[in-house]
Amino acid sequence: MNLDLPPQHAGFRDSVREIAQGVALPLAAEVDRDHRFPEEAVKAAAEAGLMGVLIPREYGGAGLDALAFMLCIDELARACASTSVIVDVHTSVGSEPILLFGSDEQKKRWLPRMASGELLGAFALTEPAAGSDAASLQTSARRNGDGYVLNGTKVFITNIGHAGLYIVFARTGPGERAAGVSAFIVPADSPGVKVGQVFKKMGLNGSPTGELVLEDVAVPTANRLGGEGEGFRVAMRALDSGRIGISGQALGIGQAAVDEATALMKRRAKEQVASPHPADSLREWADLPTWWGGQGEEFWLADMSTRTESARMLAYHAAWLCSAGRPFTREASMAKLHCTDTTMQVALDALQLAGEEGALTGSPFERHVRDAKALQIYEGSNQVQRVVIARDILR
Numbered sequence: 001m002n003l004d005l006p007p008q009h010a011g012f013r014d015s016v017r018e019i020a021q022g023v024a025l026p027l028a029a030e031v032d033r034d035h036r037f038p039e040e041a042v043k044a045a046a047e048a049g050l051m052g053v054l055i056p057r058e059y060g061g062a063g064l065d066a067l068a069f070m071l072c073i074d075e076l077a078r079a080c081a082s083t084s085v086i087v088d089v090h091t092s093v094g095s096e097p098i099l100l101f102g103s104d105e106q107k108k109r110w111l112p113r114m115a116s117g118e119l120l121g122a123f124a125l126t127e128p129a130a131g132s133d134a135a136s137l138q139t140s141a142r143r144n145g146d147g148y149v150l151n152g153t154k155v156f157i158t159n160i161g162h163a164g165l166y167i168v169f170a171r172t173g174p175g176e177r178a179a180g181v182s183a184f185i186v187p188a189d190s191p192g193v194k195v196g197q198v199f200k201k202m203g204l205n206g207s208p209t210g211e212l213v214l215e216d217v218a219v220p221t222a223n224r225l226g227g228e229g230e231g232f233r234v235a236m237r238a239l240d241s242g243r244i245g246i247s248g249q250a251l252g253i254g255q256a257a258v259d260e261a262t263a264l265m266k267r268r269a270k271e272q273v274a275s276p277h278p279a280d281s282l283r284e285w286a287d288l289p290t291w292w293g294g295q296g297e298e299f300w301l302a303d304m305s306t307r308t309e310s311a312r313m314l315a316y317h318a319a320w321l322c323s324a325g326r327p328f329t330r331e332a333s334m335a336k337l338h339c340t341d342t343t344m345q346v347a348l349d350a351l352q353l354a355g356e357e358g359a360l361t362g363s364p365f366e367r368h369v370r371d372a373k374a375l376q377i378y379e380g381s382n383q384v385q386r387v388v389i390a391r392d393i394l395r
C-alpha cells in the first residue's frame with residue numbers, strides 16, 4: 001500500500017504552496033484585522049489557474065481531481081484561511097453544480113469564465129429558518145412564461161457582493177420539502193438581485209458573508225440546473241465534495257497552528273539559554289533526573305502534530321474515493337467532522353502553549369482559533385455530519 005502523494009499531486013501542492021506562502025500569508029493578518037477581501041491573493045490564485053482546478057480543460061480549467069482540489073485548499077488555508085474559503089466555495093459548491101448537473105450549453109456559457117476567475121461563484125442555500133433543515137427553505141421560484149420569478153432571502157452566503165454568479169435553491173413546485181426544490185444559476189447583475197446585510201463574524205474576516213436578497217428576479221428556464229424538483233439532489237451532491245474542501249481548510253489551519261507552535265518552542269529554547277525554563281528550577285528543587293523537564297510542552301506539540309496527521313489520512317482517503325469515482329458521502333462527512341473537530345482542538349492547544357502571547361489580539365494563535373470555529377458549523381454542522389454518517393452505517 002502506497003500512501004505517498006502521486007508525483008503530479010506533490011508537484012501541484014508545492015506550486016500552490018509557493019503562491020500561498022508568497023502572496024496570501026503576508027496578507028493574512030491584515031485582511032483579518034481590517035475585514036477586507038484578499039483581492040491580491042484571489043487574483044494570484046486565478047492567475048495560477050486555481051479557480052478552475054476541478055473544471056475540465058475543454059472549459060478552460062486545469063482538469064484536476066478532488067485530491068488536487070483538497071491539497072490546493074489545504075495550502076491556501078495554511079497561509080490565509082479567508083483566502084482558502086473564498087477559493088473553496090467558488091471551486092466546489094459555487095461552480096461544481098454546473099459541472100455535474102449543467103447542460104452542455106450551460107457548461108460552455110459559464111465554466112470558462114469561472115475557471116479564469118472572471119466570475120466568482122457562490123452557493124445560496126441557507127435561509128433564516130432553513131439551516132441544518134435545508135429542505136424547509138421558502139425562497140420561491142414561480143413559473144412565468146419561459147422562466148421563473150424568484151423571491152426570498154438567503155443568509156450567510158460566502159462571497160456575497162463579490163460573486164458574479166450565485167447557485168440559488170428555490171421552491172418551484174407543490175412538492176413537499178426536498179421534492180419541491182430546484183436549482184438556478186443566477187448572475188449577480190440580474191435585476192432584483194441585492195446584497196443585504198454583510199455579517200461581522202468572529203473569524204474568516206476577509207471572506208465576506210451576508211444576505212442575498214432576491215426581489216422579483218427573472219430567471220430563464222435555460223438557467224435551471226437539472227430538472228424541476230431536482231435541486232435538493234444538486235445541493236447535497238455539491239456539499240459532498242464541498243466537505244472535502246472543508247477538510248482541506250481544516251488541515252491547513254491546523255498545520256498553521258502546529259507551525260506557529262513549533263517556531264515558538266524553538267524560539268523559547270534559544271531564549272532559555274539566557275533565562276532558565278521554569279521546569280529546570282522545579283527539577284533542581286524536586287531532585288528529579290536530568291531527562292525530566294519541559295516535556296509537557298514537547299508532548300503537547302507531538303500530540304497536536306499526530307492528531308493533524310491522522311486527520312490528514314481520513315481527508316486523503318475521502319478525496320481519493322471521490323477522484324476514483326467511488327461512493328464517498330460517508331467518508332467525506334467523516335473527514336469533515338474529524339478534521340474540523342481536530343483543528344479546533346489543535347488551534348486551542350497551540351494558543352494555550354503560547355500563553356499570554358497567544359491570547360493577544362492579532363496573534364496568529366488567536367486568529368487560528370477564531371478561523372477554525374466556523375468550519376464546525378458550515379457545509380453541514382458537525383452534528384449533521386454525525387446524522388449523515390450514522391444513517392449511512394445503518395442503511
Ligand SMILES: Cc1cc2nc3c(=O)[nH]c(=O)nc-3n(C[C@H](O)[C@H](O)[C@H](O)COP(=O)(O)OP(=O)(O)OC[C@H]3O[C@@H](n4cnc5c(N)ncnc54)[C@H](O)[C@@H]3O)c2cc1C
Nearest residue numbers: 123124125126131132156157158374377378379380381383
Ligand atoms: C462563516 C459561514 C459561512 C457560510 N457560508 C454559507 C454559504 O456560502 N452558503 C450557504 O447556503 N450557507 C452558508 N452558511 C450557513 C451554514 O451552512 C449554516 O450555518 C449551517 O448549515 C447550520 O445552520 P444554522 O446555522 O441555521 O444552524 P441550525 O440548523 O439552527 O442549528 C443550530 C445548532 O443545532 C444543531 N443541530 C441542528 N440539527 C440537529 C440535529 N438533527 N441533531 C443534532 N444537532 C442539530 C446544529 O449542529 C447547530 O449546532 C455559512 C455559515 C457560516 C457560519
